[in-house]
Amino acid sequence: MESHLSIDEVAKRTGLTAYTLRYYERIGLIAPVARAAGGQRRYAASDMAWIEFLLRLRTTNMPIGKMRSFAILRGAGDSTAPERRRMLEEHLADVLAKIEAMRQSAGALQAKIAYYRSLEQSLAPGSTSGKGDLDEHSKPLRTRHRKTA
Amino acid sequence: MESHLSIDEVAKRTGLTAYTLRYYERIGLIAPVARAAGGQRRYAASDMAWIEFLLRLRTTNMPIGKMRSFAILRGAGDSTAPERRRMLEEHLADVLAKIEAMRQSAGALQAKIAYYRSLEQSLAPGSTSGKGDLDEHSKPLRTRHRKTA
DNA sequence: GCTTGACTTAGAGCATACTCTAACTTCTAG
DNA sequence: CTAGAAGTTAGAGTATGCTCTAAGTCAAGC
Secondary structure: OOOOEOHHHHHHHHOOOHHHHHHHHHOOOOOOOOEOOOOOEOEOHHHHHHHHHHHHHHHOOOOHHHHHHHHHHHHOOHHHHHHHHHHHHHHHHHHHHHHHHHHHHHHHHHHHHHHHHHHHHHHOOOOOOOOOOOOOOOOOOOOOOOOOO | OOOOEOHHHHHHHHOOOHHHHHHHHHOOOOOOOEEOOOOOEEEOHHHHHHHHHHHHHHHOOOOHHHHHHHHHHHHOOHHHHHHHHHHHHHHHHHHHHHHHHHHHHHHHHHHHHHHHHHHHHHHOOOOOOOOOOOOOOOOOOOOOOOOOO
């Protein structure tokens, strides 16, 4: 295990930029990383594991503020494990709901695409029936955004 | 069909705020809505259908800029249908990829939660073996963010 | 006629998440 | 020894997506 990666190495491996890695450290998402002589960052394997976990949270749209809270709890020791678990459970529920919402909408997009295809069929050859306004369908929709918390 | 909803009605039905509805109209996401005497907006059923479609795009994280492009093509008539279809197909591919990424990460979260649970088991009763640093696992990760376009 | 309340507009302000600049230091190679 | 590449910091700037304010208009009720 190479427990001494430079910031550029880490950037390459994680897909984050060096800017972002420093930013995450500044705001407390990543604990202060070890330094080589001269002050350069040297990332340990444990730093990498944590960053990878952060990226999982980011992939699932956890806001940075919550990631920070989580990071702080983590820094406070094992006694915060239950609270961290609860945070993850809550987040997971959000994630699963979001996945389901996206699946639904992906289905609607597929239907729309199919509709466009059939429309192109009836327009391309020479059917002069081109006077339908398009966009005649959509299933009911239920979304709620504001003041739901 | 009540083809004459006020902005507040539409806000209630869509979960958007009146602010957001006006904003969407201003930036060209929604075509200028019909007005009652006095200038007040009156949304037709077709407006509602379009807004619901926009919400599908939003749910699937399409940026407003792309929605705008789509809206403009739509306003340009049926001849732009093929291009719109291509846009949707591209977007759908993104969405499916995102869903898969989220599914993966949701799995990792579940594993983490299970880990916390077992940890709590071994910490709660009175096992004084509480000196493991936690967080010892994570599967490989592959993400790419910058300069991939 | 006057107030009230819901609407209108243009434009300012805010939250989130980076992204970059400026000025400086330090390591490495020739 | 010196040039260049790569790193450092604090802080400014940018993109996105709203969200709200200020000032004004309009219809309806008292």
